[in-house]
Amino acid sequence: MDRYKNYRFCAYHGAQVLKKPAFLIFKIQKKLVFVIALILYGSSAAIFDNNYFAKKDHSAMADCFFIPAAYGREQTTFLAANSQRESNEAQNILFIPGEQHPSHAQVQCTYREIPQEAKTFAILISQPYGSYGAEIGISEKGVAGATSGAFTNQKYQIQHVLTGQDLLRLALERSRNAAMAIDIIVNLISAYGQGGFQSKRNKTIYHASFLLADPQEAWVLETAGQFWAAQRVTQPHSLTGGLTIGRDFERHHAGLLSLPRKTRRKQEQEPFHFKNFFERKLFAWLSRSHIRSTSFTAFWQNRNQKISTWDMFALMRDHGPEPDHLERRGLSRSCMHYCGILSLQTANSVILELRPKLPPLLWTTATSSPCMSLFKPIPFYPAALRQFAKFEQNHFYPMFPYSRDTFQNDSLWWQQERLNRKIMLSYDHFIEILRHERDEIEEMLIREQQNWAKNFPSMYPDEKQWGEFFFAQLQSHDTLHRTKIGQWLELINDSLADSKNHNLSPKCVRIATRENKKAGVPT
Numbered sequence: 001m002d003r004y005k006n007y008r009f010c011a012y013h014g015a016q017v018l019k020k021p022a023f024l025i026f027k028i029q030k031k032l033v034f035v036i037a038l039i040l041y042g043s044s045a046a047i048f049d050n051n052y053f054a055k056k057d058h059s060a061m062a063d064c065f066f067i068p069a070a071y072g073r074e075q076t077t078f079l080a081a082n083s084q085r086e087s088n089e090a091q092n093i094l095f096i097p098g099e100q101h102p103s104h105a106q107v108q109c110t111y112r113e114i115p116q117e118a119k120t121f122a123i124l125i126s127q128p129y130g131s132y133g134a135e136i137g138i139s140e141k142g143v144a145g146a147t148s149g150a151f152t153n154q155k156y157q158i159q160h161v162l163t164g165q166d167l168l169r170l171a172l173e174r175s176r177n178a179a180m181a182i183d184i185i186v187n188l189i190s191a192y193g194q195g196g197f198q199s200k201r202n203k204t205i206y207h208a209s210f211l212l213a214d215p216q217e218a219w220v221l222e223t224a225g226q227f228w229a230a231q232r233v234t235q236p237h238s239l240t241g242g243l244t245i246g247r248d249f250e251r252h253h254a255g256l257l258s259l260p261r262k263t264r265r266k267q268e269q270e271p272f273h274f275k276n277f278f279e280r281k282l283f284a285w286l287s288r289s290h291i292r293s294t295s296f297t298a299f300w301q302n303r304n305q306k307i308s309t310w311d312m313f314a315l316m317r318d319h320g321p322e323p324d325h326l327e328r329r330g331l332s333r334s335c336m337h338y339c340g341i342l343s344l345q346t347a348n349s350v351i352l353e354l355r356p357k358l359p360p361l362l363w364t365t366a367t368s369s370p371c372m373s374l375f376k377p378i379p380f381y382p383a384a385l386r387q388f389a390k391f392e393q394n395h396f397y398p399m400f401p402y403s404r405d406t407f408q409n410d411s412l413w414w415q416q417e418r419l420n421r422k423i424m425l426s427y428d429h430f431i432e433i434l435r436h437e438r439d440e441i442e443e444m445l446i447r448e449q450q451n452w453a454k455n456f457p458s459m460y461p462d463e464k465q466w467g468e469f470f471f472a473q474l475q476s477h478d479t480l481h482r483t484k485i486g487q488w489l490e491l492i493n494d495s496l497a498d499s500k501n502h503n504l505s506p507k508c509v510r511i512a513t514r515e516n517k518k519a520g521v522p523t
Contacts (some may be wrong), residue, residue: 061204062135063292063334064146064239065315066211066218069354071236073306077354079213081136081146082316082346082370083126087338087511088519090129090403090413091348093366093378094396095385096173098122098140108132109166111159111196114188120173122382124362126350129405133165136350138360139172140382143181144213144352148239149206151283154225156205157195162188164208171212178212178219182230182251185210189226209239215354220244224278227253238296240334241289243275288331295320295333309353309363309446316349317371335371338515339424339508346370348413358453366400367416372423372431374484375442376477377449379470387467400478407520412478418521419485421512422492425504430495434488441480 067078083091098121105116110132125137136146147168162170167185175181195205210221211233218233222245229249237244247270257272284290299315300307320333331344338345349370351363360380365373378399389397403413423430452459460466516523 061206061241061287062146062148062239063241064136064148064209064211065296065312066146066213066220066233066237067300067307067312068218068234068236069356070234071300071307073308075356076309077213077218078307078312078351079136079144079146079211079354080312080316080349080351081126081148082334082336083128083135083348083350084336084344085128085347087343087345087368087515088405089347090405090411091135091366092127092129092402092413093348093350093362093364093399094125094127095382095389095399096123096125096396097382097386097389098173099395107170109170110163111161112192114162114170114192117174122385123169123172124378124380124399125169125172126348126364127169128165128347129403131163131165133163133167133169134172135165135168135348136352137169137172138352138354138362138380139175140380141176142215142354142360143172143175143178144354144360145172145178145181146211146239148209148241150209150222150224150241150243150278150289151280151287152207152224152243152278153280154207154227154278156207156225157193158197158205161193161195163196164194164206164210167194167208168210171210178214178217181210181212182219182221185221186223186228186253189223189228193226194223209243211237211239213354222274224274227256227259227278229253229256229274236296236300238293240292240296241287242284242293243279244293245274246276247271247273249274291332292334309351309449310443312351312363313370313375313442316346316351319371335369337369337424337427338511339427339505343511343515349373349375351375355453358456361449365416367413367420369416369420372420372434372438373416374438374481375445376474376481377445378474379449379452381463381466381470383463384466384470387464399474405519407522412481414519414521415482415485419489419492421516421521422489422496424508424512425496427505427508430492433491433495434484437484441484445477 061084063082063084065078065080069075069077072078085091098119100119101116103118106113107116122140123137125134127134138144145168147164149164167188170188171181171184174184194208197204207223207225209223212219212221219230220233220237220239221228221230222243229245230251231245231249259277261277295318296315315334317335318333319335334346336344336346345368347368349365353361353363355361362378362380363375364378365375367373385397400412401408401410403411407414460469
């Protein structure tokens with residue numbers, strides 16, 4: 001009965017949008033009423049209320065991309081993620097060392113405690129502020145993973161459960177290969193459930209999907225409540241907020257195939273289709289996951305050469321056919337900005353490179369909005385990182401100063417955020433101030449890493465010297481990025497002083513003012 005009241009509520013507001021009497025819509029059967037009304041009400045609310053979808057649990061997800069070695073230049077495997085979150089939700093790159101834990105030890109995840117394993121492996125992860133887990137990361141065993149989500153028709157749990165990010169971190173810390181990571185994730189879901197609010201600021205709930213890879217193989221794992229299916233991945237694959245596994249799964253939940261299917265008899269005799277059975281298609285459509293997935297397919301299919309690091313930078317910055325019209329784009333491209341339909345933005349971009357006979361390499365902006373920021377390299381060599389890492393109380397080491405959800409002057413994330421919010425005032429004009437120099441710096445950093453790869457491991461004889469090299473390199477990249485932020489910000493402020501040079505976006509001015517006030521960002 002409560003659900004039918006919701007239908008009536010949505011139908012009424014849908015009718016008000018069209019300025020038609022509500023009883024005209026009620027003549028349609030109830031299920032169709034719900035679909036039509038939700039489209040109408042959702043579309044109108046998105047236009048008039050910038051926070052509608054955030055209130056309705058459509059925010060805080062990641063776009064994840066996988067490129068197998070056969071498609072990567074020099075047999076490089078790529079795993080990448082653009083984390084889409086609310087505009088003041090910072091994200092951190094953390095090194096967490098492997099440890100031996102006492103018996104009966106517990107680990108505090110985002111919403112609950114669970115028993116800790118006797119041994120955990122070192123990991124390098126991207127972690128949203130306020131979360132225990134990770135959106136993307138890699139372990140010292142060479143297991144890499146990224147997590148996104150999907151809206152399914154199964155019941156959502158809120159309290160005393162593990163989030164998708166919790167599940168990914170726990171899998172990376174405990175697994176020796178991708179297949180074992182699947183076992184760990186599904187066993188944890190069976191024991192403790194999954195769900196919870198995925199965003200610190202908004203009440204976002206979804207069921208988790210994962211891309212998991214090791215040097216031998218890769219898998220996509222998708223879940224719907226307690227049910228799950230896994231499929232081996234042999235060609236480029238993306239997770240953009242919708243389910244992707246159909247009939248060709250190789251592993252699945254024990255009770256999956258016995259679920260009753262309320263369909264035509266002919267379809268009941270066909271193989272079980274995971275996506276068709278579980279996906280809430282309306283919500284997947286509203287999130288524009290199909291558009292971003294199609295864009296990724298075009299990215300890897302429409303090229304004659306194998307995919308390079310530079311190509312991956314371009315993928316993470318994809319703005320589509322109208323690259324400088326941010327307000328028109330909304331959720332249709334992976335590089336998101338809060339001046340679209342929603343107040344979402346790409347909070348961090350990470351690209352993992354898994355290379356034969358070389359340590360994994362993580363490229364990250366460590367800031368929001370990859371189109372306005374710099375990708376910086378971090379080689380993942382745990383033995384060397386342990387030499388100089390000074391760990392916080394929670395036994396992690398931030399690769400850049402730790403960022404929270406309010407402004408911090410020492411935070412690279414927040415310093416870049418000040419710049420981004422100025423650029424957004426007139427994106428098509430201001431992005432030209434930094435675009436050319438940004439590309440030149442990244443080309444230089446790519447060449448540095450190529451030279452480094454040629455000399456590994458002969459460059460330094462022991463781990464201490466490697467540690468000195470890594471931390472000196474990390475510090476120099478941090479300093480370079482901060483210097484450029486200051487220079488670009490000064491140029492933009494000078495341009496803003498002459499209002500004739502550009503037309504400011506009233507919507508972006510309004511949103512930037514509101515978000516700056518919330519986080520205490522100086523203007």
